[in-house]
Amino acid sequence: MTLDHTRPLFIRLLLLAFIVLVPPVGLLAHGALGEFARGLVPEMDKKAETVGRDLASSIERAIGYGIPLDKLQGMDEFFAPVLAANREIRYLAVTDRDNRILFINGAMPELLTPYFSVTDFEGGGSRKSLIGDFVNLAQPLMSKGVVVGHVQVGLDQDYVQSRLMEIAVDIGVMTLCSLLVSVEILLFIVTFNVIGPIRAVSTVMDRVRRGDFGYTCGVISDDEVGRFVHGFNGAIRHVDGLFRRLEAYMDEIKTAHFDKTVVGRVMDIEARVRFLFRFSRTGQPEVINEHQATDIRLPLFLFVFAEEMSRSFMPLFIRDLYTPSTGLDQEMAIALPIAVFMFFIAAVSPSAAMISARKGSRRVFLIGLLPATVGFFMSGLADNVFDLTLWRSLTAIGYALVTMACQSYIAQAAQRESRAQGLGVYVGAVLTASICGTGIGGVLAERVGYRATFVLAAALSVVAGLLIYRLMDAAQPKAEPLSPRKREFLALLRNWRFFALVTFAAIPSKIALTGFFFFLVPLTLLQTPGYDLGDIARIMMMYPISVVLLSPLAARLADKMGWKAGLVAVGGLIGGFGLLLPVLSGDFNVLGVSIALLGVSHGLSASPQLAIIPDICWTECRNMGQTNVLAFLRLAERVGSVIGPFLAAAFIPIYGISGAVIALGAVVLGMSVVFALLSFAYGSGPHIEAELAE
Amino acid sequence: MEKVGPTSTAAAASGLPPSRPVRWSLVRKVTLALVTILLCTLLVSGFFAYYKFESVYSSLVQSRYSFVVFTIKKRVEDNLNLGLALRQLRQVQDVLEREKTRDPQVIAVEVFDARGEVLFDTDRGAIGSKVPQDLIEAIRGGSSQAFGTTDEDNLIVGLPLVNNLGKVEGGVVLRYPAVYVNHGVTGLLLHLLKTGAEELAVFSALAALGLYVLFGGVGRKLTGMEHTLNAVMASGGSALPGGDGFETHFAEFVAKSREAVEHIRDATEEVGRLDRLQ
Known part of the structure; x- marks a missing residue:
């Protein structure tokens, strides 16, 4: 391993984490599934x-009245409710003494006749046998002490397998989440303990190599790196100390010596030393702290994880809190806290960015955690929809402050490297937290309840705060000045390409996210028979997973092919088509595919949406700064985030929950089609030429 | 990183501060983190596996007893539909007792009227007593779905008895011991605890070993570089550049530091000599 390239070390560490985490969970699951089957x-x-x-017993009673077994009436109606109420029972049949099928419900007689004809069910008591995919249990029918036939109960062998598969999937999701969490924690540990300090040492070392002894590293850990840095700093301080003594001696001679020749010679020596080496003017070496984008990744991950824990059940929780006395329709009541949450994020984010630049990211992160933690905790104690709306508003204020603080920190820390890498750190942490939070939150809520899950979210938020408080030093990287003006922002909307991008691409994409994914998906999935909260959470994980898988690919495609508007358009069309998929396929069980397609849509279009801005807003980026134009795009698209839940809620009374998905899909697809048509004019329009000509 | 020239491990001789002791080595830190993650993963996976099994197992047991209750309900309702009053159906007592004798796990089966008075019960002494209010509430809707509830150490499954006019005449409930379900899932719990503990021990050791190999090299390399720095600063010589850019730059750092020390010492001696000339 080389100390200036720590990536191989991290990759080996991840491999080790995989080896240490996956096999034991696999073994545990294997053993548990065996026990499960045995039980x-x-x-x-x-x-x-x-x-x-x-x-x-019922049939024997009928036979006892003198009705011959093969003349019994209404057996289908007799069997049907039993089969309907017991999913694991696949068929019920009555066979005569010669094992001929007299009545059967749930399976075709041709399927079973070959087996029954060669099986001996005699011997008294019930007999169990394997018949194809079924476990058959034959119960003798007695009349006057003689066996006159059998009731055949066929159990589905797959029933146990499917229950085992459910557990395996649960454990698989847990393992995936654990791996992602361990990646975050290990990345943090390696960055904090090795990569960061080594980078700081490299910075100071570069200065010393050029003769500058004015700086030391601000690393104080008690491991091997800390000890090395202690010695390293000691060498610099030793040289500095020797110089300070020489300087004091020379100052004494310069002020007190009577022989001007000696003073002149001493001044020459001083000039020579100062020419060859540089020392701090403050009297001792200054401390350098190397700030990196990854410093803030783990706290950000934990915070977003906490917020995402309620993703899969938020509409269901609101529905439970709803009472007609609120004066709102149930749908609107469910939409209210979700939309208000989005509104507060949109409203507070611009101010949060400015406060963060002024007060420093660490302080704003800690300030933001206060309302967020209170919001999480109190959401768990909410009594009604308005209560919850209030506490979610508080959480949204905290969320805006924390995420803006993180973005600001990352932007400042990543100045020397590249902004794209810094953005990757932010997006990576948010998406990973989204996968883990959605998955674990849903399964947790299923076990411990919605309210306890909110309390756990508050606890996680406190842990994020403690990490920031204990591990990030108070000295923060300097913020770049912000200069956005409302008038300039509004002028942006006169750029038709920007306007079209916001109105027909960014906004519908957010409508789909909040209206469909946040609002309608949990409600729709809960209507599906056999789906519980854990299943909903697992299906909802498809969205961030799709985004994670496709975002880097789309970013590369956008860079290489330059087909940014096209990717945005294709992404929008896929998202709209995905929402309409249930109506096209005639089956609402494909909702998981719709969610995955929404992820594909956002994965394809999110990066190109940002990447296209310098092309279509060339002048505005030059005048206002690219960061400000991007910030305005993000602000404007949140209109869609607020509209989405209300639009979905408005559709439900007209079309029902399933119909609302289709209606929302039609809106999103319609807007995406408009953007797709307009995108053909993006590359050749006079706007870019005019700008370039300036 | 190799040191060429006179060597000394004594930091004091070099004028550098004494080495700081390593209280928490990198290996120990990362091992602690990885083992904690492993422990949490095993605990959470085990927790979910156990509760999923418990949920499936208990619902299967409940559905078996629901079927028994459903059969009794059908028989009672058939008689109610003939126009007989629930209180008059004496044969129900035999039906209940037969069901109880068929399954030793059944604690009691009882039929009560819409006001909650027990009319028939496998425990004949309980006839005439009142059932808890929650059971009366549970039958009130007349739902065809079996309801489940608990009563101290027993699990209860029940169904309302509805006549052909849709009126709820009463309810039938079956009690079975909660310990029966607990006993069924205990095997899995013990298995999970035993396997989890074994796997935690084995894979923690593997993690420690793997991390020692991964981070031990980093620690040794840094310690070697620190010794070289002390030695060069104490008695001169130079550090040979190592295999990567960091070590090459470190060698230059050591050389520059040594150069600075020697130059400042020479300058100090020269200043002293000039001072002493007078």
């Missing part, structure tokens, strides 16, 4: 026996 199969047999015995 479940006997219980299923007992159930089949109970069902067979009760059905046999």
